[in-house]
Amino acid sequence: MTSILKNRLFWPAAILVVLLAVNVFTSNQFITIRDGHLFGTLIDILRGSAPLILVALGMTLVIATGGIDLSVGSVMAISGAVACLLISDLGDQNAVGPVLLIIAASIGISVLFGLWNGALVAIVGIQPIIATLILMVAGRGVAQLITDGQIINVQSGPYATIASGFLLAVPVAFLIAVAAVALIVLLTRRTALGLLLESVGGSPTASRLAGIGAKRITVMVYMVAGGFAGLAGLIYSANIKSADSISAGNLIELDAILAVVIGGTALIGGRFSIAGTVLGAILIQTLGVTVVAVGVPAQATLLFKAIVVVALCLSQSPAFREKVFGRLKPRPALRAEVAQ
Amino acid sequence: MAEQSPVLEMTGIRKVFPGVVALDGVDFRLYPGEIHALMGENGAGKSTLIKVLTGVYDIDGGDITLAGAPVRINGPLQAQQAGISTVYQEVNLCTNLSVAENIFIGREPRRFGRIQWGLMRRRAAELLARLDLDLDVSAPLSTYSLAIQQMVAIARAVDISARVLILDEPTSSLDTSEVAQLFAVMRRLKDEGVAILFVSHFLDQIYEVSDRLTVLRNGQLIGEYRTAALPQVQLVEKMIGKELAVLSDVEDEAQSSREKAAEASPVIEARGLGRSGAIAPFDLTIHAGEVVGLAGLLGSGRTELARLLFGADRADQGELSIDGRPVTLRSPQLAMKKGIAFSSENRRTEGIIGDLSVRENIILALQASRGWTRPIPRRRQDExxxxxxKALQIRPADPERPVRNLSGGNQQKVLLARWLITEPRLLIIDEPTRGIDVGAKAEIQKLVAELSGGGMAVLFVSAELEEVLRLSHKIEVLRDRRLVEELENTDGVDADRIMQTIASGATS
Structure with a gap:
């Protein structure tokens, strides 16, 4: 029992369970089947959390190298803008082939923006927070240039599918997120990338002297983060069927960083946890949904969110846990440790 | 002096780190008005004892009395308040501030919250005059030499609390005249009744300045002696002790492979290789199966030379060839491809990755050379x-433990393992035995001898002359960032001979 309690992800998981339980009681439909696919608050949460999961995945890898990527929100806006602009120029917006091609192109462009970030960090040697701040600020401007300051609306069935469609009764957006998680897990744990990443984040100097091409790995990680942010931007824009370069991905970098931290990856780099990040992202999304569901007044939602986050962070702080739980029952805890 | 009671008395001091007993029942006495040398090889427990005294470590057993009253030193500030001040090898001052500011930083004379600059300068000048130093107290500290900076640090230390002064290797980076100057200051303080604890690697200095000495070995007290009554040879015996038996084996092994090495082909050849500001151009050839030792003081360019051969820093002049073919080592990665391995002296910052496990640390270099797309299969890793x-006796023998939790000696073995599995042709090891316990040290030395016996070329960097002498076939002596002499390690070469070169430059 204590080993479960001691697990870093215990408290985030517990809070998630509590929040979901609250939703079971407050929402009239938590999970049900309607028109042949799943429906309800839980499904809304899963679908809604897809963009954040995608962004947070990339952020996890970046943070593992000891970096940070503030530009993910802007990259979302750019990719949505590019996709919507190109789709709106299509003769037949419902043609599947061209739309897929456009999606691929938008992601490709996002990867290039990631390359830009990575180059600034690894090759030019600018501090990650500053290097990505450049694109964070400039990127939104680029997105507005692409859309010419307008909101571009699209009427494309295939495009809308990636946000609101269902495959085998499950939301496509969530499936995309699951696929992305699987891809990243394979990429980091089935190859040596995870080890080398953690090494670079743990000690860049020692890694260099061990012959690790830290620069190439760093650049690659920012490219992955860019690509995933681009994909998140497509889901966002497909959901509202338009490119909104002002609010797409606005402040999502902060939620993503929070998700990574809740998941147990330290901001100084090194060890990272994909499972933790996914849990963190879903938790943040659930929190947002719950706040609305329980009827917290709109002006108090941010404060409510802040309180939960503070509680969460405290529950994960070893010093705080020691103070609170250590004093309550030091003896049994000690004995249990010996028993292990 | 015998009738006087000690100002500081430590009895039965015990300190345990995971995996190693650093101090085991050590007694130590310090009388007012004496210079007391603390002796022992690296890893004997000297620095641990000092850290206990300065409150960096808490003791696991034993008592400390200061001026007759029992004390428990819980932190550096408390040590200072109790009258114990320390000056470390690396000067911990702000060189951009003035001399006076450095002396009074954090405790400036104030009136109504305003610093009284005039009073501060006057008091600084008085203090320095007491130590026979004539400095411009308003000049930035950086305008003075390292030796003077050290003395300013001492002035600051005695002004804060003058009962016990600890000098931890203060002379390691000073030249002869600077050492004399420092000793003059030490003697003056001694006459004023300050008890000085002095640590130095240089035996001659110990005999020149100290009154008594305490020898530690392997965390245990060997004895306390009057310096004048203990011949140097006996002191060295007491410091090295039973380790001698193991080491003579090592020496035999080194001897036998010496003949072989001379005939082998050169693995690496440097001609006029250098990097401005780091190391003057040098020539160096290392043959297969040869152990080349680098000797020299701290800052003499030992590490800088080693780093050039690994591509950790890029040479800006000269040529390097490996197996007779010219190469430019642009990065460690390239050097590794050519079969060169380098284990840095900064184990913690440039060696291990603390968060990662023993297993991950060991396979890191091999994995890096394979690239991320070709992971080493887990079963192969475990093998x-x-x-x-097993081979290096890494303790605890748990591959999944974070390497951070291992003792220094075991971390060093992990690093050696990391490089050995890459099967290098030239192994460069920088200070592999620094700060590790005697047992691990002998094992590492033995390993080096065995590796060279097996045909590996080894470049061995160490601050300890004895160790360099024991292992090397050829010794390169460095001084002031210049390779000044190459010595075949024959019977005629001993520590004195090398120290002479270090002290005075090449003898030619």
């Missing part, structure tokens, strides 16, 4: 790691 944990 390799198990083999090396």
């Amino acid at each position: 390799i790691v198990e083999k090396y944990i």
Whole structure:
């Protein structure tokens, strides 16, 4: 029992369970089947959390190298803008082939923006927070240039599918997120990338002297983060069927960083946890949904969110846990440790 | 002096780190008005004892009395308040501030919250005059030499609290005249009744300045002696002790492979290789199966030379060839491809990755050379790691433990394992035995001898002359970032001979 309690992800998981339980009681439909696919608050949460999961995945890898990527929100806006602009120029917006091609192109462009970030960090040697701040600020401007300051609306069935469609009764957006998680897990744990990443984040100097091409790995990680942010931007824009370069991905970098931290990856780099990040992202999304569901007044939602986050962070702080739980029952805890 | 009671008395001091007993029942006495040398090889427990005294470490057993009253030193500030001040090898001052500011930083004379600059300068000048130093107290500290900076640090230390002064290797980076100057200051303080604890690697200095000495070995007290009554040879015996038996084996092994090495082909050849500001151009050839030792003081360019051969820093002049073919080592990665391995002296910052496990640390270099797309299969990893944990006796023998939790000696073995599995042709090891316990040290030395016996070329960097002499076939002596002499390690070469070169430059 204590080993479960001691697990870093215990408290985030517990809070998630509590929040979901609250939703079971407050929402009239938590999970049900309607028109042949799943429906309800839980499904809304899963679908809604897809963009954040995608962004947070990339952020996890970046943070593992000891970096940070503030530009993910802007990259979302750019990719949505590019996709919507190109789709709106299509003769037949419902043609599947061209739309897929456009999606691929938008992601490709996002990867290039990631390359830009990575180059600034690894090759030019600018501090990650500053290097990505450049694109964070400039990127939104680029997105507005692409859309010419307008909101571009699209009427494309295939495009809308990636946000609101269902495959085998499950939301496509969530499936995309699951696929992305699987891809990243394979990429980091089935190859040596995870080890080398953690090494670079743990000690860049020692890694260099061990012959690790830290620069190439760093650049690659920012490219992955860019690509995933681009994909998140497509889901966002497909959901509202338009490119909104002002609010797409606005402040999502902060939620993503929070998700990574809740998941147990330290901001100084090194060890990272994909499972933790996914849990963190879903938790943040659930929190947002719950706040609305329980009827917290709109002006108090941010404060409510802040309180939960503070509680969460405290529950994960070893010093705080020691103070609170250590004093309550030091003896049994000690004995249990010996028993292990 | 015998009738006087000690100002500081430590009895039965015990300090345990995971995996190693650093101090085991050590007694130590310090009388007012004496210079007391603390002796022992690296890893004997000197620095641990000092850290206990300065409150960096808490003791696991034993008592400390200061001026007759029992004390428990819980932190550096408390040590200072109790009258114990320390000056370390690396000067911990702000060189951009003035001399006076450095002396009074954090405790400036104030009136109504305003610093009284005039009073501060006057008091600084008085204090320095007491130590026979004539400095411009308003000049930035950086305008003075390292030796003077050290003395300013001493002035600051005695002004804060003058009962016990600890000088931890203060002379390691000073030249002869600067050492004399420092000793003059030490003697003056001694006459004023300050008890001085002095640590130095240089035996001559110990005999020149100290009254008594305490010898530690392997965390245990060997004895306390009057310096004048203990011949140097006996002191060295007491410091090295029973380790001698193991080491003579090592020496035999080194001897036998010496003949072989001379005939082998050169693995690496440097001609006029250099990097401005780091190391003057040098020539160096290392043959297969040869152990080349680098000797020299701290800052003499030992590490800088080693780093050039690994591509950790880029040479800006000269040529390097490996197996007779010219190469430019642009990065460690390239050097590794050419079969060169380098284990840095900064184990913690440039060696291990603390968060990662023993297994991950060991396979890191091999994995890096394979690239991320070709992971080493887990079963193969486990085999390799198990083999090396056994071969190098890494303790605890748990491959999944974070390497951070291992003792220094075991971390060093992990690093050696990391490089050995890459099967290098030239192994460069920088200070592999620094700060590790005697047992691990002998094992590492033995390993080096065995590796060279097996045909590996080894470049061995160490601050300890004895160790360099014991292992090397050829010794390169460095001084002031210049390779000044190459010595074949024959019977005629001993520590004195090398120290002479270090002290005075090449004898030619």
